[in-house]
Amino acid sequence: MIDMEFRDDRWGRPTDSLVARLDYLEIGCAEPAVTADFYARAMGYTLTQAGQAIVAQAPDRRLLFVPGRPKTLVSAGFALPDGDELAHLRSRIAAAGWPCETGPTLLFGDAVTVRDPDGNCLVFGLPREEMRSPAADRTPPARLQHVVVASREPARIVRFFIDILGFTLSDDVLDDAGGVRTSFLRCSEEHHSFAVFLAPENRLDHHCYETADWNAIRDWGDHMAAEHVRIQWGPGRHGPGNNLFIFVHDPDDNWVEISAELEVVGHDRPSGKWPHEQRTLNSWGQGLLRS
Secondary structure, eight states, X not given: OOOOOOOTTGGGOOTTSOXXXXXXXXXEESSHHHHHHHHHHHHOOEEEEETTEEEEEETTEEEEEEESOTTEEEEEEEEOSSHHHHHHHHHHHHHHTOOOEESOOSSEEEEEEEEOTTOOEXXXXXXXXXXXOOSOOSSOOOEEEEEEEEESOHHHHHHIIIIIIOOEEEEEXXXXXXXXXXXXXXXXXXXXXXXXXXXXXXXXXXXXXXXXXXXXXXXXXXXXXXXXXXXXXXXXXXXXXXXXXXXXXXXXXXXXXXXXXXXXXOTTOOOEEEESSHHHHOTTSOOOOOO
């Protein structure tokens, strides 16, 4: 599935659940110009300069590259469907007593900004009309769909996303002792738009683009080959989310995923539990266990 328009019925979800979609990521880079050039070639982005940031835009996807420590999520921007959803989220954050800032940002007009317990900056707002992505490019379709981080204390992140922001838990991955190793969270009818896993350090792990179907993944593979970008993992199929995938690396060693057929779920779907094993990560073959 590639299209994701906000629905008037808010996909039938409970009124206290968040409705949003991932709109952009701001990523720390050792050499922003080098990283941005990779994404222009590999992912078809058009680049512009905005102060210290390089803004990369293409249909349904946006990134910002800034000087900083590599593998750092500087901020993640989630688009909301309207002002009512923004007001609801502001009220929810205020009721919880969680610190926040309000006001416009580079890519959003009205917005609310918070930091999760690991310090990741999360922006929820209404995209600026004048900053819309450019027209179609030479690459296959791809919509920025989810982001995954590593954390030393993922349980705190999960509780923040559920209790403060209104995300919904889709699935947990459990080790043999019953400990949670990975959690997948959603804010729409798609299986997850955010995930977090246990690791020795807090960092960005990967971000993902949803494409149209299996043939589009083939086309992305051919495009990467033409740009001499090696497929590092896949093709395969994940357990949680049931999506097809391929992965490449960017110059800062971040994983970049192209996905198709991500599971679509109803608001009343109970959360699932998966074993912490290679087959959960890839039902077709090798799974790369990073937690």
